[in-house]
Amino acid sequence: MPTPTLLVLIPLTSENRALIGAFFGIVDASDSSSRDEAIAAHGENVRAVLTNGTIGISATDIGRLPHLELIGALGAGYENIARDAAKARGIVVVNGAGTNDDCVADHAFALLLAAVRAIPNLDGACRAGRWRDDLPMQPNFSGKRLGVVGLGTIGRKVARRALGFDLEIGYHNRREQPETPYAYFDSLMALAGWADYLVVTTPGGAATHHLIGADVLEALGPRGYLVNVSRGSVVDTAALADALAHGAIAGAGLDVYEGEPAPPALLTGSERVVLTPHVGGRSPEALAASAALFVENATRYFAGQAVLTPV
16 A cells, blocks of 8 residues: 655654654645645645644645545644534544643643742842842742633643642533532632632633633632633633733733734733743653654554544
8 A cells, every 4th residue: 555645734853753754655834835835736645634733724725635534633732623624524633632631731830830939030030139038929839729721631630730739629611520529610700719720721712712801810819820721712811911910810821822923912021921832732752642643543544443532
Protein backbone atom coordinates (compact mmCIF):
# COMPACT_ATOMS: atom_id res chain seq x y z
CA MET A 1 0.00 0.00 0.00
CA PRO A 2 1.42 3.44 -0.90
CA THR A 3 2.29 5.80 1.95
CA PRO A 4 -0.65 8.21 2.57
CA THR A 5 0.00 11.91 2.01
CA LEU A 6 -0.36 14.05 5.15
CA LEU A 7 -0.87 17.81 5.04
CA VAL A 8 0.71 19.30 8.18
CA LEU A 9 -0.67 22.70 9.18
CA ILE A 10 1.37 23.17 12.38
CA PRO A 11 5.07 23.27 13.27
CA LEU A 12 6.58 19.95 14.34
CA THR A 13 9.71 19.18 16.30
CA SER A 14 12.37 17.26 14.37
CA GLU A 15 11.68 14.20 16.52
CA ASN A 16 7.95 14.27 15.87
CA ARG A 17 8.47 14.94 12.18
CA ALA A 18 10.69 11.86 11.98
CA LEU A 19 8.13 9.75 13.85
CA ILE A 20 5.20 10.85 11.69
CA GLY A 21 7.28 10.80 8.50
CA ALA A 22 7.88 7.08 8.95
CA PHE A 23 4.18 6.52 8.24
CA PHE A 24 3.24 9.42 5.93
CA GLY A 25 4.50 11.46 3.05
CA ILE A 26 4.51 14.90 4.68
CA VAL A 27 3.43 18.06 2.87
CA ASP A 28 4.43 21.02 5.03
CA ALA A 29 2.02 23.96 5.25
CA SER A 30 2.82 25.14 8.76
CA ASP A 31 2.31 28.83 8.05
CA SER A 32 -0.65 30.56 6.43
CA SER A 33 1.38 31.85 3.49
CA SER A 34 2.32 28.32 2.39
CA ARG A 35 -1.08 26.71 2.91
CA ASP A 36 -2.76 27.79 -0.32
CA GLU A 37 0.30 26.86 -2.34
CA ALA A 38 0.57 23.45 -0.69
CA ILE A 39 -3.10 22.65 -1.17
CA ALA A 40 -3.01 23.78 -4.79
CA ALA A 41 0.03 21.62 -5.50
CA HIS A 42 -0.82 18.53 -3.46
CA GLY A 43 -4.51 18.72 -2.55
CA GLU A 44 -5.54 15.90 -4.89
CA ASN A 45 -3.27 13.48 -3.05
CA VAL A 46 -3.89 14.47 0.56
CA ARG A 47 -5.63 11.77 2.60
CA ALA A 48 -4.94 13.12 6.10
CA VAL A 49 -4.42 16.49 7.80
CA LEU A 50 -2.58 17.23 11.04
CA THR A 51 -3.49 20.48 12.80
CA ASN A 52 -4.42 21.68 16.31
CA GLY A 53 -7.36 23.39 17.97
CA THR A 54 -6.01 26.89 17.46
CA ILE A 55 -5.11 26.57 13.77
CA GLY A 56 -7.87 24.11 12.89
CA ILE A 57 -8.95 23.70 9.27
CA SER A 58 -11.77 25.53 7.52
CA ALA A 59 -14.68 24.08 5.56
CA THR A 60 -13.25 25.81 2.48
CA ASP A 61 -9.91 24.04 2.81
CA ILE A 62 -11.62 20.72 3.51
CA GLY A 63 -13.52 21.25 0.27
CA ARG A 64 -10.22 21.63 -1.60
CA LEU A 65 -9.03 18.20 -0.45
CA PRO A 66 -11.24 15.76 -2.37
CA HIS A 67 -9.62 12.59 -1.00
CA LEU A 68 -9.30 13.68 2.61
CA GLU A 69 -10.28 10.90 5.04
CA LEU A 70 -8.74 11.76 8.40
CA ILE A 71 -8.12 14.98 10.39
CA GLY A 72 -5.94 14.85 13.49
CA ALA A 73 -5.56 17.52 16.17
CA LEU A 74 -2.22 17.51 17.97
CA GLY A 75 -3.41 18.09 21.52
CA ALA A 76 -6.87 17.96 23.06
CA GLY A 77 -8.40 21.07 21.42
CA TYR A 78 -10.33 20.91 18.15
CA GLU A 79 -12.58 23.98 18.27
CA ASN A 80 -11.41 25.48 14.96
CA ILE A 81 -11.76 22.29 12.95
CA ALA A 82 -14.83 22.54 10.71
CA ARG A 83 -16.37 19.39 12.11
CA ASP A 84 -19.73 19.80 10.36
CA ALA A 85 -17.98 19.91 6.99
CA ALA A 86 -15.90 16.88 7.96
CA LYS A 87 -18.93 14.95 9.15
CA ALA A 88 -20.82 15.72 5.94
CA ARG A 89 -17.99 14.10 4.00
CA GLY A 90 -17.57 11.16 6.37
CA ILE A 91 -14.11 12.40 7.38
CA VAL A 92 -12.93 11.02 10.72
CA VAL A 93 -11.63 13.58 13.24
CA VAL A 94 -9.33 12.53 16.09
CA ASN A 95 -7.50 14.45 18.80
CA GLY A 96 -4.71 14.00 21.33
CA ALA A 97 -6.99 13.64 24.33
CA GLY A 98 -5.08 12.86 27.50
CA THR A 99 -1.59 13.46 26.15
CA ASN A 100 -0.95 16.85 27.74
CA ASP A 101 -3.35 16.83 30.70
CA ASP A 102 -0.60 16.66 33.33
CA CYS A 103 1.35 19.44 31.64
CA VAL A 104 -1.68 21.76 31.55
CA ALA A 105 -2.62 21.01 35.16
CA ASP A 106 0.95 21.67 36.28
CA HIS A 107 0.97 24.97 34.39
CA ALA A 108 -2.35 26.02 35.89
CA PHE A 109 -0.85 25.68 39.34
CA ALA A 110 2.30 27.50 38.30
CA LEU A 111 0.16 30.43 37.15
CA LEU A 112 -2.01 30.38 40.25
CA LEU A 113 0.96 30.30 42.63
CA ALA A 114 2.73 33.01 40.63
CA ALA A 115 -0.33 35.26 40.72
CA VAL A 116 -1.21 34.78 44.39
CA ARG A 117 2.35 35.13 45.62
CA ALA A 118 3.20 37.84 43.01
CA ILE A 119 6.31 35.95 41.90
CA PRO A 120 7.02 37.95 38.69
CA ASN A 121 6.73 41.27 40.54
CA LEU A 122 8.90 40.08 43.42
CA ASP A 123 11.50 38.76 41.00
CA GLY A 124 11.64 42.16 39.29
CA ALA A 125 11.86 43.99 42.61
CA CYS A 126 14.68 41.77 43.84
CA ARG A 127 16.67 42.28 40.65
CA ALA A 128 16.17 46.03 41.06
CA GLY A 129 17.55 45.94 44.60
CA ARG A 130 14.27 46.45 46.46
CA TRP A 131 13.96 44.67 49.80
CA ARG A 132 10.84 43.06 51.24
CA ASP A 133 10.09 45.94 53.64
CA ASP A 134 9.25 48.15 50.67
CA LEU A 135 6.86 45.63 49.12
CA PRO A 136 3.29 44.60 49.93
CA MET A 137 2.85 41.22 51.60
CA GLN A 138 1.03 38.53 49.63
CA PRO A 139 -1.58 36.21 51.15
CA ASN A 140 -1.11 32.57 52.04
CA PHE A 141 -1.80 30.25 49.15
CA SER A 142 -2.91 27.15 51.03
CA GLY A 143 -6.08 26.65 53.03
CA LYS A 144 -8.33 28.49 50.58
CA ARG A 145 -11.21 27.54 48.26
CA LEU A 146 -10.56 26.47 44.67
CA GLY A 147 -13.36 26.52 42.10
CA VAL A 148 -12.85 24.49 38.90
CA VAL A 149 -14.86 25.56 35.87
CA GLY A 150 -15.17 22.38 33.78
CA LEU A 151 -14.35 19.22 35.71
CA GLY A 152 -13.08 17.19 32.77
CA THR A 153 -9.81 15.27 32.73
CA ILE A 154 -7.66 18.38 33.17
CA GLY A 155 -10.02 19.84 35.76
CA ARG A 156 -9.79 16.64 37.78
CA LYS A 157 -6.01 16.76 37.66
CA VAL A 158 -6.08 20.38 38.83
CA ALA A 159 -8.35 19.34 41.72
CA ARG A 160 -6.03 16.47 42.64
CA ARG A 161 -3.06 18.84 42.82
CA ALA A 162 -5.09 21.22 44.96
CA LEU A 163 -5.42 18.60 47.67
CA GLY A 164 -1.71 18.90 48.35
CA PHE A 165 -2.23 22.55 49.26
CA ASP A 166 -5.13 21.83 51.61
CA LEU A 167 -7.56 23.62 49.32
CA GLU A 168 -11.29 23.04 49.57
CA ILE A 169 -12.56 22.17 46.09
CA GLY A 170 -15.78 23.00 44.28
CA TYR A 171 -16.71 22.78 40.64
CA HIS A 172 -19.26 23.84 38.05
CA ASN A 173 -20.23 21.63 35.11
CA ARG A 174 -23.26 21.37 32.90
CA ARG A 175 -24.09 18.24 34.88
CA GLU A 176 -23.14 17.10 38.36
CA GLN A 177 -20.62 14.26 38.64
CA PRO A 178 -21.84 12.32 41.68
CA GLU A 179 -18.78 10.06 41.79
CA THR A 180 -16.48 12.97 42.66
CA PRO A 181 -15.90 14.04 46.28
CA TYR A 182 -15.98 17.75 45.45
CA ALA A 183 -18.78 20.25 46.06
CA TYR A 184 -20.98 20.80 43.00
CA PHE A 185 -22.35 24.26 42.15
CA ASP A 186 -25.18 24.34 39.64
CA SER A 187 -24.36 27.91 38.63
CA LEU A 188 -21.07 29.55 37.74
CA MET A 189 -22.04 32.65 39.72
CA ALA A 190 -22.50 30.57 42.86
CA LEU A 191 -19.11 28.92 42.39
CA ALA A 192 -17.39 32.27 41.80
CA GLY A 193 -19.00 33.73 44.92
CA TRP A 194 -17.76 30.80 47.00
CA ALA A 195 -14.24 30.49 45.61
CA ASP A 196 -11.00 32.28 46.39
CA TYR A 197 -9.42 30.88 43.22
CA LEU A 198 -11.24 30.17 39.97
CA VAL A 199 -9.43 27.90 37.49
CA VAL A 200 -10.98 27.62 34.02
CA THR A 201 -10.50 24.30 32.22
CA THR A 202 -13.69 24.21 30.17
CA PRO A 203 -13.61 23.62 26.38
CA GLY A 204 -13.56 26.59 24.01
CA GLY A 205 -16.06 27.31 21.27
CA ALA A 206 -19.30 29.22 20.89
CA ALA A 207 -20.97 27.62 23.92
CA THR A 208 -18.37 29.05 26.33
CA HIS A 209 -17.59 32.37 24.62
CA HIS A 210 -17.10 35.04 27.33
CA LEU A 211 -18.38 32.63 29.96
CA ILE A 212 -16.18 34.54 32.41
CA GLY A 213 -17.49 38.11 32.24
CA ALA A 214 -17.88 41.12 34.52
CA ASP A 215 -20.59 39.47 36.64
CA VAL A 216 -18.50 36.40 37.39
CA LEU A 217 -15.43 38.50 38.19
CA GLU A 218 -17.46 40.68 40.53
CA ALA A 219 -18.72 37.57 42.30
CA LEU A 220 -15.15 36.27 42.62
CA GLY A 221 -14.39 39.44 44.53
CA PRO A 222 -11.44 41.64 45.50
CA ARG A 223 -9.51 38.79 47.15
CA GLY A 224 -10.12 36.35 44.31
CA TYR A 225 -7.78 35.09 41.63
CA LEU A 226 -8.62 33.82 38.14
CA VAL A 227 -6.57 31.34 36.07
CA ASN A 228 -7.42 30.41 32.48
CA VAL A 229 -5.73 27.44 30.79
CA SER A 230 -8.63 26.57 28.47
CA ARG A 231 -9.15 28.94 25.54
CA GLY A 232 -8.82 32.71 25.37
CA SER A 233 -12.38 33.15 24.14
CA VAL A 234 -13.78 31.90 27.46
CA VAL A 235 -12.72 35.09 29.29
CA ASP A 236 -13.96 38.55 28.34
CA THR A 237 -10.65 40.41 28.06
CA ALA A 238 -12.13 43.90 28.45
CA ALA A 239 -14.08 42.85 31.55
CA LEU A 240 -10.98 41.26 33.06
CA ALA A 241 -8.85 44.34 32.35
CA ASP A 242 -11.45 46.52 34.04
CA ALA A 243 -11.70 44.18 37.04
CA LEU A 244 -7.93 44.18 37.50
CA ALA A 245 -7.64 47.94 37.08
CA HIS A 246 -10.32 48.67 39.68
CA GLY A 247 -9.45 45.92 42.17
CA ALA A 248 -12.63 43.97 41.55
CA ILE A 249 -10.39 40.87 41.71
CA ALA A 250 -6.93 40.52 43.21
CA GLY A 251 -5.13 39.02 40.24
CA ALA A 252 -5.10 36.61 37.33
CA GLY A 253 -2.91 34.12 35.50
CA LEU A 254 -3.54 33.53 31.80
CA ASP A 255 -1.92 31.06 29.44
CA VAL A 256 -4.56 31.78 26.79
CA TYR A 257 -6.17 35.01 25.68
CA GLU A 258 -8.22 36.56 22.91
CA GLY A 259 -6.34 37.63 19.78
CA GLU A 260 -3.52 35.08 20.04
CA PRO A 261 -0.67 35.19 19.13
CA ALA A 262 -0.64 38.98 19.61
CA PRO A 263 -0.22 39.82 23.32
CA PRO A 264 -3.39 41.09 25.01
CA ALA A 265 -2.81 44.85 24.90
CA LEU A 266 -5.45 45.55 27.56
CA LEU A 267 -3.59 43.38 30.07
CA THR A 268 0.13 43.74 29.40
CA GLY A 269 0.40 46.91 31.49
CA SER A 270 -1.11 45.35 34.60
CA GLU A 271 1.09 44.02 37.40
CA ARG A 272 -1.87 42.03 38.68
CA VAL A 273 -1.81 39.53 35.81
CA VAL A 274 0.73 36.82 34.96
CA LEU A 275 0.86 36.00 31.25
CA THR A 276 2.33 33.07 29.34
CA PRO A 277 2.06 32.52 25.55
CA HIS A 278 -0.22 29.45 25.35
CA VAL A 279 2.43 26.98 26.47
CA GLY A 280 0.45 25.17 29.16
CA GLY A 281 0.19 21.97 27.14
CA ARG A 282 3.64 22.18 25.57
CA SER A 283 6.47 20.03 26.79
CA PRO A 284 8.70 17.55 24.99
CA GLU A 285 6.86 14.72 26.74
CA ALA A 286 3.39 16.02 25.89
CA LEU A 287 4.17 16.71 22.23
CA ALA A 288 5.82 13.32 21.80
CA ALA A 289 2.81 11.58 23.36
CA SER A 290 0.38 13.47 21.13
CA ALA A 291 2.37 12.69 17.99
CA ALA A 292 2.54 9.02 18.94
CA LEU A 293 -1.23 8.95 19.55
CA PHE A 294 -1.87 10.53 16.15
CA VAL A 295 0.28 7.87 14.50
CA GLU A 296 -1.61 5.15 16.39
CA ASN A 297 -4.97 6.62 15.39
CA ALA A 298 -3.88 6.97 11.75
CA THR A 299 -2.43 3.46 11.63
CA ARG A 300 -5.66 2.07 12.98
CA TYR A 301 -7.80 4.11 10.61
CA PHE A 302 -5.93 3.15 7.44
CA ALA A 303 -5.96 -0.48 8.57
CA GLY A 304 -9.76 -0.36 8.85
CA GLN A 305 -9.78 -0.44 12.66
CA ALA A 306 -11.53 1.84 15.16
CA VAL A 307 -9.58 4.94 16.17
CA LEU A 308 -8.76 5.52 19.82
CA THR A 309 -9.79 9.14 20.33
CA PRO A 310 -12.55 10.14 17.91
CA VAL A 311 -14.00 13.64 18.25
